[in-house]
Amino acid sequence: MSFIINENRISESGLKSVFFVVMDPSGKLIESNNQSGLFMTEEGEKKYTSKSSLDYTKGSIKNVNFEIQMDKLVYDGLYQVLIYENGMKIGSEKFELKKKKFLGIF
Numbered sequence: 001m002s003f004i005i006n007e008n009r010i011s012e013s014g015l016k017s018v019f020f021v022v023m024d025p026s027g028k029l030i031e032s033n034n035q036s037g038l039f040m041t042e043e044g045e046k047k048y049t050s051k052s053s054l055d056y057t058k059g060s061i062k063n064v065n066f067e068i069q070m071d072k073l074v075y076d077g078l079y080q081v082l083i084y085e086n087g088m089k090i091g092s093e094k095f096e097l098k099k100k101k102f103l104g105i106f
Contacts, residue, residue, distance in 0.1 A: 003083060005062040013058045019084040020066050022049040025077025041087045073097055
């Protein structure tokens with residue numbers, strides 16, 4: 001998955017850790033086998049699905065990517081991605097997943 005981090009004139013330049021929290025249609029966190037962990041937010045400790053490093057330059061627009069294992073996306077429905085940096089939510093996105101059936105088989 002890929003997201004654009006918009007221009008920010010307040011955030012300082014440097015290496016940033018961006019955390020992605022992916023929720024399935026029931027609201028349950030999707031955990032990745034080798035990428036999930038814990039991070040601190042304004043509300044306290046939170047689990048994340050994936051983490052990415054970003055070399056940010058003050059005032060620039062950056063593209064940030066993360067991978068999610070397709071076998072973790074097992075349900076049809078609306079998934080939500082929450083994006084955090086420095087303990088604050090900086091973005092969110094929703095996407096719908098519909099599995100296609102071929103002769104009644106997934």
